[in-house]
Amino acid sequence: MKVIIMHENFMLEAIKEAEKAFAIDEVPIGCVIVYHNKIIARAHNLRESKQSAIAHAEILAIEKACNIIGSWRLEDCTLYVTLEPCPMCSGAIIQSRMKTVVFGAYDPKGGCIESCMKMYETPGFNHYPETIGGILEEECGALLKQFFRQKRKQKKANTSPK
Amino acid sequence: MKVIIMHENFMLEAIKEAEKAFAIDEVPIGCVIVYHNKIIARAHNLRESKQSAIAHAEILAIEKACNIIGSWRLEDCTLYVTLEPCPMCSGAIIQSRMKTVVFGAYDPKGGCIESCMKMYETPGFNHYPETIGGILEEECGALLKQFFRQKRKQKKANTSPK
Numbered sequence: 001m002k003v004i005i006m007h008e009n010f011m012l013e014a015i016k017e018a019e020k021a022f023a024i025d026e027v028p029i030g031c032v033i034v035y036h037n038k039i040i041a042r043a044h045n046l047r048e049s050k051q052s053a054i055a056h057a058e059i060l061a062i063e064k065a066c067n068i069i070g071s072w073r074l075e076d077c078t079l080y081v082t083l084e085p086c087p088m089c090s091g092a093i094i095q096s097r098m099k100t101v102v103f104g105a106y107d108p109k110g111g112c113i114e115s116c117m118k119m120y121e122t123p124g125f126n127h128y129p130e131t132i133g134g135i136l137e138e139e140c141g142a143l144l145k146q147f148f149r150q151k152r153k154q155k156k157a158n159t160s161p162k
Numbered sequence: 163m164k165v166i167i168m169h170e171n172f173m174l175e176a177i178k179e180a181e182k183a184f185a186i187d188e189v190p191i192g193c194v195i196v197y198h199n200k201i202i203a204r205a206h207n208l209r210e211s212k213q214s215a216i217a218h219a220e221i222l223a224i225e226k227a228c229n230i231i232g233s234w235r236l237e238d239c240t241l242y243v244t245l246e247p248c249p250m251c252s253g254a255i256i257q258s259r260m261k262t263v264v265f266g267a268y269d270p271k272g273g274c275i276e277s278c279m280k281m282y283e284t285p286g287f288n289h290y291p292e293t294i295g296g297i298l299e300e301e302c303g304a305l306l307k308q309f310f311r312q313k314r315k316q317k318k319a320n321t322s323p324k
Contacts, residue, residue, distance in 0.1 A: 053234040053258035054216070054225055063216055072215040087253030087281060091274070095250050096215035109286065112253070116286035117279075119249060124271065124278035 004135075007080070007102050010034055011136045014080045014104070017044040017057065018143055024049060028143045031057035031081040033065040033074065040077070041065040057081060058089035062096050073097045082140040084111030084133065090119045093129055100130040104140025166297075169242070169264050172196055173298045176242045176266070179206040179219065180305055186211060190305045193219035193243040195227040195236070202239070203227040219243060220251035224258050235259045244302040246273030246295065252281045255291055262292040266302025 010032055017030025021044035033041040043060035047053065058081050066072050078100040079093060085103065090112035093101050103113065112119040113131050120128050172194055179192025183206035195203040205222035209215065220243055228234050240262040241255060247265065252274035255263050265275065274281045275293050282290050 047234050050228075051232060051234050052225055052228045053236065054221055054228075054254055055234075056257070059216055063214055066212075066214045066216075070213060072209050072213050072217070074215065086257065087287070088250055088257050089253070091249030091251070091253045092216055095218070095248065110288065117281075117284045119279075122279045125249070126272065 007132065007135045010039070010078075010080045011082070011102065011104055011140070013039060013042070014082050015136065015139060015143065017042050018082045018140070021045045021057070022143060022147055028147050029057045029081065029083045031061040031079060033061050034078045034080065035065070035069065035074075035076060040068045054088065056086065056089050058085055059092055062092050062098075066096070075099060078102060080135075082136075083107050083144065084113055084115055086110045087112045087117075087119070094119075094125055094127050097127050098129045100132065102132045102135050104134070104136050105144065106133060106137070169294065169297045172201070172240075172242045173244070173264065173266055173302070175201060175204070176244050177298065177301060177305065179204050180244045180302070183207045183219070184305060184309055190309050191219045191243065191245045193223040193241065195223050196240045196242065197227070197231065197236075197238060202230045216250065218248065218251050220247055221254055224254050224260075228258070237261055240264060242297075244298075245269050245306065246275050246277055248272045249274045249279075249281070256281075256287055256289050259289050260291045262294070264294045264297050266296070266298050267306065268295060268299070 013032045014030045018028040022028035026045045029045040032039045041061045041064035043057050045057045046055040074096040080102045082104040084107040108115045175194045176192045180190040184190035188207045191207040193205050194201045203223045203226035205219045207219045208217040236258040242264045244266040246269040268277050270277045
């Protein structure tokens with residue numbers, strides 16, 4: 001029970017990051033990385049702002065955490081992210097030797113931990129993180145649904161005859 | 163035949179990048195990205211130098227190419243890399259909507275195009291690049307073998323009794 005509350009508290013911080021993305025018209029995905037019970041890196045999706053294919057929340061947070069720790073090995077860290085990681089980010093979690101990854105909403109359109117593929121059940125890699133899915137799933141998913149609903153409305157308004 | 167020579171020429175440029183990595187004691191992997199028959203980005207593995215888990219040749223090259231093109235979409239680009247991409251880099255290729263990926267040596271210890279997994283045969287993603295493997299395979303692999311042979315020798319020299 002205590003562990004679940006801890007996970008929820010850190011996920012709430014990841015949601016705050018996702019809200020920052022929402023506010024600047026980015027797909028609302030947020031991430032924090034925790035080391036010895038303390039957040040050492042925070043980031044949100046910046047793909048459009050940076051016009052960079054790799055500027056996902058997880059990649060930006062891993063880059064910051066490596067900087068803070070002074071090592072590419074994040075062996076004692078836990079990554080919290082509001083959406084199930086895509087193939088690139090699931091792979092970056094392997095590359096950083098992340099101990100644990102905790103995600104909120106499941107992503108049937110690209111999630112690589114449970115949904116599209118179970119990357120961490122593929123033999124042959126040199127690291128396999130522990131995973132926990134569905135922490136504050138509803139809250140994380142609601143933010144994304146709200147974003148895409150708004151986008152569809154904007155698109156409709158822009159294409160409807162005047 | 164003409165196409166193969168073109169691929170080999172660009173792979174030779176990726177090998178030059180890999181050699182730069184070798185010279186600074188990084189695992190020798192190099193990458194170039196080509197747009198309209200011209201190299202727009204070059205990079206080599208800098209994981210140890212930067213102490214960053216994401217500083218693989220492909221990620222660094224994709225970041226540069228996005229900067230040059232001014233877009234996260236690299237739809238008309240081809241990525242050349244000396245070693246079959248890992249899960250992170252194979253995923254980054256999807257995320258950047260890269261048209262084609264050409265690699266040199268196959269990687270049984272982590273390659274995600276053919277060896278450990280066939281990522282691009284997994285249904286559900288929003289993009290699938292064309293792939294060509296084994297271009298200058300021997301030359302690309304020889305550089306890696308030489309690097310690890312040297313590493314083992316150094317390790318042996320450091321641990322042997324004086």
